[in-house]
Amino acid sequence: DGGITQSPKYLFRKEGQNVTLSCEQNLNHDAMYWYRQDPGQGLRLIYYSQIVNDFQKGDIAEGYSVSREKKESFPLTVTSAQKNPTAFYLCASSSAGSEQYFGPGTRLTVT
Amino acid sequence: GQQLNQSPQSMFIQEGEDVSMNCTSSSIFNTWLWYKQDPGEGPVLLIALYKAGELTSNGRLTAQFGITRKDSFLNISASIPSDVGIYFCAGRLNTGNTPLVFGKGTRLSVIA
Numbered sequence: 001d002g003g004i005t006q007s008p009k010y011l012f013r014k015e016g017q018n019v020t021l022s023c024e025q026n027l028n029h030d031a032m033y034w035y036r037q038d039p040g041q042g043l044r045l046i047y048y049s050q051i052v053n054d055f056q057k058g059d060i061a062e063g064y065s066v067s068r069e070k071k072e073s074f075p076l077t078v079t080s081a082q083k084n085p086t087a088f089y090l091c092a093s094s095s096a097g098s099e100q101y102f103g104p105g106t107r108l109t110v111t
Numbered sequence: 112g113q114q115l116n117q118s119p120q121s122m123f124i125q126e127g128e129d130v131s132m133n134c135t136s137s138s139i140f141n142t143w144l145w146y147k148q149d150p151g152e153g154p155v156l157l158i159a160l161y162k163a164g165e166l167t168s169n170g171r172l173t174a175q176f177g178i179t180r181k182d183s184f185l186n187i188s189a190s191i192p193s194d195v196g197i198y199f200c201a202g203r204l205n206t207g208n209t210p211l212v213f214g215k216g217t218r219l220s221v222i223a
Contacts, residue, residue: 100201105152
């Protein structure tokens, strides 16, 4: 089955801990993206990567880090420096000739 | 960052009614996209538009790429309960894999 997987669906962490969210795609897409969505809000871009071993900050990168060591994987680390980490996190991918598709999301709760 | 002006913010309609929502921008876009998000899920692509004036349908959904390239609308005809969700417009300023610019969404509620 082709698509984008994010795991886990729900994640709980204590304040002060770093946490890594997984995103994998088997669509052979070059570009991958991370968005944050707060209740009743739109999508805000955290980081994106257009090719392997390269990534750029989005609008709200502070407190987050990413890596892109493989084409199919783009993990997002929410660090303890992120002041309000509780949110719904969405991963997406795209390629030239293909539009942007989203994964199912991970809901992170930090207490 | 840049955002699109999407309206209305929310809508409550009776089942069977038609729905219209739109997005506007001060910038010219090369591509307009419409997504639907169900609660707790990722957005799903509904319609993609690539040329000014283009009118595209997907079942009961119809979307248009504005002539000025600064706006787009989405119509849903004969709404049904499963149309409930948040609809997002998105635009691409340049070609290639540049990030999309998103509207804040229109939350649609359908009363049976």
